Amino acid sequence: MAETASRPERPESRYGNRPTMKDVAARAGVGLKTVSRVVNGEPGVTPDTERRVQEAIDALGFRRNDSARVLRKGRTASIGLVLEDLADPFYGPLSRAVEEVARAHGALLINGSSAEDPDREQELVLALCARRVDGLVVIPAGDDHRYLEPEIAAGVATVFVDRPAGKIDADVVLSDSFGGARDGVAHLIAHGHRRIGFIGDQPRIHTAIERLRGYRAAMEDAGIAVEEEWMSLGATDPDRVEQATRTMLSAPDPVTAIFAGNNRVTVTVVRVLAGLPRPVAFVGFDDIELADLLQPGVTVVAQDAAQLGRTAAERLFRQLDGASDAPERIELPTRLIKRGSGELPPAG
Amino acid sequence: MAETASRPERPESRYGNRPTMKDVAARAGVGLKTVSRVVNGEPGVTPDTERRVQEAIDALGFRRNDSARVLRKGRTASIGLVLEDLADPFYGPLSRAVEEVARAHGALLINGSSAEDPDREQELVLALCARRVDGLVVIPAGDDHRYLEPEIAAGVATVFVDRPAGKIDADVVLSDSFGGARDGVAHLIAHGHRRIGFIGDQPRIHTAIERLRGYRAAMEDAGIAVEEEWMSLGATDPDRVEQATRTMLSAPDPVTAIFAGNNRVTVTVVRVLAGLPRPVAFVGFDDIELADLLQPGVTVVAQDAAQLGRTAAERLFRQLDGASDAPERIELPTRLIKRGSGELPPAG
DNA sequence: CTGAAAGCGCTTACAG
DNA sequence: CTGAAAGCGCTTACAG
Numbered sequence: 001m002a003e004t005a006s007r008p009e010r011p012e013s014r015y016g017n018r019p020t021m022k023d024v025a026a027r028a029g030v031g032l033k034t035v036s037r038v039v040n041g042e043p044g045v046t047p048d049t050e051r052r053v054q055e056a057i058d059a060l061g062f063r064r065n066d067s068a069r070v071l072r073k074g075r076t077a078s079i080g081l082v083l084e085d086l087a088d089p090f091y092g093p094l095s096r097a098v099e100e101v102a103r104a105h106g107a108l109l110i111n112g113s114s115a116e117d118p119d120r121e122q123e124l125v126l127a128l129c130a131r132r133v134d135g136l137v138v139i140p141a142g143d144d145h146r147y148l149e150p151e152i153a154a155g156v157a158t159v160f161v162d163r164p165a166g167k168i169d170a171d172v173v174l175s176d177s178f179g180g181a182r183d184g185v186a187h188l189i190a191h192g193h194r195r196i197g198f199i200g201d202q203p204r205i206h207t208a209i210e211r212l213r214g215y216r217a218a219m220e221d222a223g224i225a226v227e228e229e230w231m232s233l234g235a236t237d238p239d240r241v242e243q244a245t246r247t248m249l250s251a252p253d254p255v256t257a258i259f260a261g262n263n264r265v266t267v268t269v270v271r272v273l274a275g276l277p278r279p280v281a282f283v284g285f286d287d288i289e290l291a292d293l294l295q296p297g298v299t300v301v302a303q304d305a306a307q308l309g310r311t312a313a314e315r316l317f318r319q320l321d322g323a324s325d326a327p328e329r330i331e332l333p334t335r336l337i338k339r340g341s342g343e344l345p346p347a348g
Numbered sequence: 349m350a351e352t353a354s355r356p357e358r359p360e361s362r363y364g365n366r367p368t369m370k371d372v373a374a375r376a377g378v379g380l381k382t383v384s385r386v387v388n389g390e391p392g393v394t395p396d397t398e399r400r401v402q403e404a405i406d407a408l409g410f411r412r413n414d415s416a417r418v419l420r421k422g423r424t425a426s427i428g429l430v431l432e433d434l435a436d437p438f439y440g441p442l443s444r445a446v447e448e449v450a451r452a453h454g455a456l457l458i459n460g461s462s463a464e465d466p467d468r469e470q471e472l473v474l475a476l477c478a479r480r481v482d483g484l485v486v487i488p489a490g491d492d493h494r495y496l497e498p499e500i501a502a503g504v505a506t507v508f509v510d511r512p513a514g515k516i517d518a519d520v521v522l523s524d525s526f527g528g529a530r531d532g533v534a535h536l537i538a539h540g541h542r543r544i545g546f547i548g549d550q551p552r553i554h555t556a557i558e559r560l561r562g563y564r565a566a567m568e569d570a571g572i573a574v575e576e577e578w579m580s581l582g583a584t585d586p587d588r589v590e591q592a593t594r595t596m597l598s599a600p601d602p603v604t605a606i607f608a609g610n611n612r613v614t615v616t617v618v619r620v621l622a623g624l625p626r627p628v629a630f631v632g633f634d635d636i637e638l639a640d641l642l643q644p645g646v647t648v649v650a651q652d653a654a655q656l657g658r659t660a661a662e663r664l665f666r667q668l669d670g671a672s673d674a675p676e677r678i679e680l681p682t683r684l685i686k687r688g689s690g691e692l693p694p695a696g
Numbered sequence: 697c698t699g700a701a702a703g704c705g706c707t708t709a710c711a712g
Numbered sequence: 713c714t715g716a717a718a719g720c721g722c723t724t725a726c727a728g
Contacts, residue, residue, distance in 0.1 A: 044714080089445070293622050294638065385697095702726100706720085708719080712716100
């Protein structure tokens with residue numbers, strides 16, 4: 001056992017020591033095409049020939065090189081998924097959903113993180129195109145995707161998720177950020193709040209702007225004049241968010257409620273609020289695990305990450321199956337989940 | 349804009365309408381090899397020739413087909429990562445760490461979930477081998493990996509993570525499940541508990557067995573005779589875990605503390621305990637988000653998922669760089685994080 | 697500095 | 713039922 005698994009010397013070429021169809025053909029005493037037929041389960045091979053070929057395959061440990069196959073067939077049966085950060089819990093269910101759809105279509109998933117850097121997004125996307133993935137699901141970091149035009153023209157199916165494509169016309173699947181934020185903020189207003197803070201992601205990110213817009217709309221609907229100090233957009237790292245939270249709460253006339261623009265902001269704000277003596281009402285965009293077990297439970301505007309991924313991937317394969325629908329914008333609804341923190345009345 | 353992005357007819361072959369080096373060469377009036385030189389930044393091209401080639405590349409929107417390149421070069425500059433479930437928070441940081449190391453080595457990451465199904469694991473792994481990934485990082489679902497022997501012999505670098513390989517000798521990177529569980533249970537014993545329950549994953553999973561072993565060791569060290577009803581291994585779905593928890597707690601002489609075998613078990617047990625009138629002490633294996641904000645805070649045995657991924661990926665690339673070290677078993681330490689739930693005394 | 701020929705490991709199109 | 717030839721889009725090894 002240890003012997004068969006002992007590490008071999010690495011050859012210069014990784015394939016150098018791999019048997020090919022040619023080797024199998026030679027050993028079985030048949031032509032190349034006959035091996036190809038057996039390997040691919042094509043008809044037109046006598047049982048006896050098939051057996052001889054199969055024996056050669058087993059004896060040599062032959063495994064078809066799909067890399068070569070792809071070169072002839074045209075399709076690679078793989079799709080690329082470019083997201084911001086594989087470690088962000090929001091992308092876990094989304095990735096899985098994309099993978100499941102890909103699997104159902106016999107495709108593999110190549111995954112990459114842009115780290116919210118437009119240059120890195122482009123580099124990754126183009127690397128995937130060079131590998132000739134059949135399609136791309138992209139959570140964009142940048143706001144100019146004209147670099148993709150030649151690829152799309154060449155037939156690479158493309159769907160954007162969570163945020164729209166920039167400066168090109170492409171399929172996009174989004175959550176209703178505007179409506180979700182408006183509902184969440186209206187919910188706080190309905191519980192008596194008028195001084196409400198908004199802490200969100202960087203303003204160059206589409207969802208951050210949309211959610212801020214939803215916040216403003218809800219405030220305006222209620223006839224509340226928003227003050228500048230109530231709004232803070234920026235990085236979602238804990239330090240920045242904690243700072244923003246504390247600033248809002250220590251103002252002479254502090255906010256009595258906070259609305260958070262995404263899951264990472266939520267985690268930090270909740271942590272800060274937990275350390276305060278007086279309760280501050282809170283609603284967050286995106287659900288987070290264990291939100292129901294905190295005291296109070298965390299009220300959130302939930303989006304369905306898995307459904308975003310599933311919808312995008314299905315749309316992608318529809319493109320690959322030849323559908324020539326015009327690019328479409330699909331918006332999925334959000335859902336307000338009341339758990340306590342959003343139903344607190346204004347303090348004092 | 350809308351025009352350039354409007355969806356083209358899908359050709360039979362995805363590459364049919366893509367310019368190749370041959371097209372570029374024809375347009376620039378040079379040989380194929382000269383185009384190759386320019387595309388790959390090789391020396392030995394006059395500035396003037398280079399400019400002509402570059403113009404042709406830009407005019408045609410040429411992008412090198414790495415799929416073809418790979419066929420000649422031998423290496424695909426891609427590695428495969430097979431894990432259980434992309435949506436499990438434990439695998440997020442692990443995947444990201446593997447991706448970062450891959451990126452540093454210029455490789456792309458192909459990701460797949462086995463859904464804890466050995467057949468699906470094998471299917472995925474072999475599909476990745478057929479694509480000729482340079483290496484594999486595998487969180488195994490099955491316990492027999494002899495099917496990988498021909499691949500490893502052919503030069504596919506392989507590292508197992510989180511659980512050891514079955515029936516083959518290969519690199520493996522693990523957390524110290526035994527030691528971590530023993531420490532966690534000893535911690536409960538140190539706080540006065542003697543009747544302690546263990547709820548873990550299915551017994552065919554290596555980490556489940558190791559953690560159970562750690563539990564038994566701690567109990568034995570303390571001279572406590574373990575009763576059968578205190579141990580429950582099985583699926584980690586909420587229903588099964590809730591049932592197991594309630595059964596242990598409703599026994600005539602119930603346990604006063606529970607040790608959970610992984611993150612999913614922890615989430616469910618914590619949820620059940622939160623609904624009980626009397627406090628039950630708890631320690632979980634794996635840290636979970638917001639564990640510090642619950643009442644009481646959740647004491648856990650934390651493992652470093654990112655470090656597991658990083659270590660495995662680095663080991664993989666060392667193999668690919670030609671290191672011929674013998675297969676090794678690397679065990680990373682765990683860390684007990686005290687937050688309150690594990691320091692509760694036995695009730696009544 | 698430049699390029700024609702051969703070949704990577706398959707599949708396609710065709711002929712027997 | 714079977715197989716020889718050509719070709720997918722590149723790189724390698726070599727010659728000029």
